[in-house]
Amino acid sequence: MPRAATADVVVVGAGIIGAACAEALTAAGVRVIVVDRGAVASGTTASGEGNVLVSDKEPGPELELAIASRAEWGVVLDRLPSRVADVEWESKGGVVVATTDPGPLRAFAAKQQAAGVDARVITAAEAFSLEPLLTRDVTVGVHYPEDAQLQPVLAATALLTAVRDRGGEVWSGVTGLSVRRSAQGRLIGLSTSAGEIACGAVLNACGPWAGEFGATAGGPIQVLPRRGMILVTAPLPECVRHKVYDADYVGAVGSGDADLQTSTVVESTRAGTVLIGSSRERIGFDDSVRVKVLRELARKAVGLFPFLGDVPVMRAYGGFRPYAPDHLPVIGPDPRVEGLWHATGHEGAGIGLAASTGRLITELFLGLAPHVAPEPFRVDRPAVIAA
Structure with a gap:
């Protein structure tokens, strides 16, 4: 009616x-x-x-x-309201790492520090202390205590x-x-x-x-729509303590390229699953699953956290994000x-x-x-x- x-x-x-x-x-x-x-x-x-x-x-x-x-x-x-206030907020912080030339990540952190961000450049050893299961190919990291998740x-x-x-x-x-x-x-x-x-x-x-x-x-x-895909692992004991991603992620976020771009983003949830991203494609509202995208996400994630190579993926999901030029x-x-x-x-x-x-x-x-x-x-x- x-x-x-x-x-x-x-x-x-x-x-x-x-x-x-x-x-x-x-x-x-x-x-x-x-x-x-x-x-x-x-x-x-x-x-x-x-x-x-x-x-x-x-x-x-x-x-x-x-x-x-x-x-x-x-x-x-x-x-x-108190009855719905638990939205799984976690002030877990973020760790960004480079596995090649450390210069660009150091320079990016310096620019953010000048803009008021708490961006703490850390050595590879300090990164391993924060995330013990990281690849030993890490050359430098930046710890961001203000990053959070819900x-x-x-x-x-x-x-x-x-x-x-x-x-x-x-x-x-x-x-x-x-x-x-x-x-x-x-x-x-x-x-x-x-x-x-x-x-x-x-x-x-x-x-x-x-x-x-x-x-x-x-x-x-x-x-415009820009599609992204995420992999979800089976529940695990605590293994990833922060939001962790590689230094390529910043470039992918800011790119206007319509072609597929992937960068490694790994984080755990309260339920124990690990979320693995991220991809970006401008393909209109095409929601078909592309196996090549999922393979690329998995490959890069294993490069950052080698233990993930032995972890089963439970599902994949994706969606369209609103993109302004x-x-x-x-x-x-x-x-x-x-x-x-x-x-x-x-x-x-x-x-x-x-x-x-x-x-x-x-x-x-x-x-x-x-x-x-x-x-x-x-x-x-x-x-x-x-x-």
Whole structure:
């Protein structure tokens, strides 16, 4: 039965970004309805590792957002209802290692230190002390105590529980169809598969599908899908203590190459499984499993942690991440449609950046002083505005 409803803001997308924005808005007293054509956190969020990282970003706006978001996550977690507050948060820290020329990793760490990151260059022996099962080919490492991890589906679910507790609503299995606009062009509502919602603003948090929804709403943006795959081992005794990755990972994160790129990322979960990544491909929404990608992930992981060669892989999973051509998130109002907002384009960093993204959207919506400079993430930058 179609229903009618009213909200200040309708958030389209119930992944980690939409959930974080909805939670921050409701914490500030804004009336919010979240709609998603699927289940909560069933898209990009369900295909992530749960990384909350400062270690993988070059100095610049995204790193500044990551540093702020690492701190903001503590504030957000403290606001969650106690019954859902355990989102498997682990302040485990990260270890990045090089197995060839140590110079580039040392130089990258120095740049991050200058930008305010706690990046501690360590010897190979110190790396082995932190991670005894690492390959002995390590030449240098960098320890990042601020890197953390959480369970992304639990986190998104908990954030939306907080939204409901504050009087907000979450409509799962409901598709946002089109926005309604006044004669003057201002957004006044959202038409959905479950009925009309009268509202003053719509937030496009559709992840890899944000370009499609933006075009439907009159604000097309250049956000593309970039696929990533992850291997999951059988449960093991404690064997990987930190998030560990090779120095190639930073280059893969920042690359705009459409071809397959892989770099080694290894970390354990509370359940004892080990997650092995990471891959990046721009192949549209093709979700077919490519064995060559899985083989490459496994090969590189064994190169970093030789013991993994004898460990069975239980499953593999993957998903699409929202990629903006200039590698920066899209956060803020759309100047072409009054009342249309966007929060997307975080690619593989959405879990880590979600807390500050929610806070920044709330600050901009309410006219408060932003805690980070919003200009680099504005919608009307050349790399984002679609013709």
